[in-house]
Amino acid sequence: MSESGPIFDGRLLRARRRRALALGPAKxxxxxxxxxxxxxLAAVRRHFPLALDLGTPGDEVRTALAGFDSIxxxxxxxxxGEGFGTPLYIAADEEALxxxxxxxDLVVSALALQFVNDLxxxxxxxxxxxxxxxxxxGALLGGETLTELRQSFAAAESEIEGGVSPRxxxxxxxxxxxxxxxxxxxxxxxxxxxxxxxxxxxVFGLMYDLRRMGATNPLIDRRRTPLKRAxxxxxxxxxxxxxxxADGRVRATFELMWLSGWAPHPSQQRPxxxxxxxxxxxxxxxxxxxxxxxxxxx
Numbered sequence: 001m002s003e004s005g006p007i008f009d010g011r012l013l014r015a016r017r018r019r020a021l022a023l024g025p026a027k028x029x030x031x032x033x034x035x036x037x038x039x040x041l042a043a044v045r046r047h048f049p050l051a052l053d054l055g056t057p058g059d060e061v062r063t064a065l066a067g068f069d070s071i072x073x074x075x076x077x078x079x080x081g082e083g084f085g086t087p088l089y090i091a092a093d094e095e096a097l098x099x100x101x102x103x104x105d106l107v108v109s110a111l112a113l114q115f116v117n118d119l120x121x122x123x124x125x126x127x128x129x130x131x132x133x134x135x136x137x138g139a140l141l142g143g144e145t146l147t148e149l150r151q152s153f154a155a156a157e158s159e160i161e162g163g164v165s166p167r168x169x170x171x172x173x174x175x176x177x178x179x180x181x182x183x184x185x186x187x188x189x190x191x192x193x194x195x196x197x198x199x200x201x202x203v204f205g206l207m208y209d210l211r212r213m214g215a216t217n218p219l220i221d222r223r224r225t226p227l228k229r230a231x232x233x234x235x236x237x238x239x240x241x242x243x244x245x246a247d248g249r250v251r252a253t254f255e256l257m258w259l260s261g262w263a264p265h266p267s268q269q270r271p272x273x274x275x276x277x278x279x280x281x282x283x284x285x286x287x288x289x290x291x292x293x294x295x296x297x298x
Contacts, residue, residue, distance in 0.1 A: 006117040014079060017057055017214030026212035027060060029254060032196065033110040033139040034060035036256070038068075040137060041108075046070060048106035052077060052129065054138075055094040055112030057214060071106065078112070097125045105131050109138040114171050123184035133265035136186065142193050142255035143173045148243040149206065149252065156235035160228065177257055186261025187268050196254045203239040206252045 020026075049072040053061050062074050077092040092098050094116050107126050116122050126136050154164045172180075174193050181189035200206045244250045262268060 020212050020214035023212050025058065025214070026209040027058060028198075029196070029213065029256075030056070030058050030060045030111060033256060034064040036194070036258075037061060037108060037110060037137060037139060038064040040258070040260070041065070041068065041071075044070075044135065046135070048072065048135070050104050051075070051106040051108065052099070052104045054078070054097075054107055054109040054126070055116075056108075056110045057112060061108055061110050065108070075104075095122055095125075097122075097129055099129045101128050102131045102134075103129050105134045107134070107136045107138075109140075111139060111141065113138055114140040114142075119172070120180050120183060123180055123186070127185050127261070127263055130263035132263050133267065134263045135260070136262075137258075137260045139256050139258050140177075141171045142177075142257035143171050144193075144195060144253050144255035145171055147253055148239060148250070149203070152203070152235045152239040152242065155238050156231050160231045160234055171255075172257065174257060177259055181259055181261045184261075185264065187264045189261040190259075192258050194256045194258065196256065198252045198254065199245065199249045200252060201249055203236045203250055206250070 047070050051065065051071050051074045053065075053074055053076045055078045056062075056076075057078070059076075062076060065071050065074055073088060075088040075090060077090040077094075077097075079091065079093045090098070094112060095118050107130060113119060113122060123136075130136060157164045174191050178189060178191035181191065198206075200209075239250055240248075243252075
């Protein structure tokens with residue numbers, strides 16, 4: 001959340017997700033995130049009796065996890081109704097979790113947390129909702145997402161309207177998200193990213209997919225007047241000029257940022273205290289250690 005207030009309009013975001021369901025949702029990013037999440041969990045040799053799928057707009061993650069013998073019951077929780085009708089569904093705002101401390105052994109989330117206004121606060125709540133030594137694993141959109149669309153809109157609006165309005169949300173970068181995990185109190189925090197390039201016949205195909213994802217502009221500070229046709233057509237022209245391949249199709253970047261961390265527990269590995277090493281590096285390498293000021297070869 002910014003100092004001036006919320007960034008995203010949660011009510012509008014939920015309405016657009018409902019519209020996406022009516023249109024027939026575009027699921028390729030969710031399916032990619034769910035498959036990658038399952039691959040990451042497959043490498044964790046642990047049993048998770050109770051898991052929470054937080055905010056994911058669809059059932060792709062729950063479907064991917066259902067085949068894990070190591071995962072027991074899976075609870076779906078979000079504020080938009082995605083998951084309503086499943087056996088374990090809870091209507092919950094991702095920024096005000098209604099769960100007791102230590103309620104879950106595993107919390108997962110896919111393509112939802114980039115739209116919370118207070119991500120640091122949400123991460124703290126997730127850590128508290130985990131059992132000691134419980135795992136959080138989440139995917140959210142990163143800062144390189146839709147960079148081509150942002151650049152094209154900015155250039156078109158500057159040229160046609162003499163100014164730029166926020167039409168595409170800016171998301172966090174890798175360094176910032178890794179620091180947020182540490183601030184939230186997670187042990188063994190890891191943040192990494194995966195860039196995905198999707199190609200379209202034109203930018204209008206991309207914009208249609210964004211509507212079918214429920215991911216069109218949810219910014220509170222968005223321009224409220226309708227988009228001018230001249231601006232839209234100039235944006236499409238700039239996009240094609242700058243971001244088309246030799247065959248004429250245009251590229252769109254999506255960046256998946258992966259966050260993982262464990263609720264602290266005494267059994268977890270910890271870094272050694274400075275100066276506590278029992279052997280010198282020079283001995284391990286079979287070389288002679290030089291004192292300060294001594295030159296090599298003497």
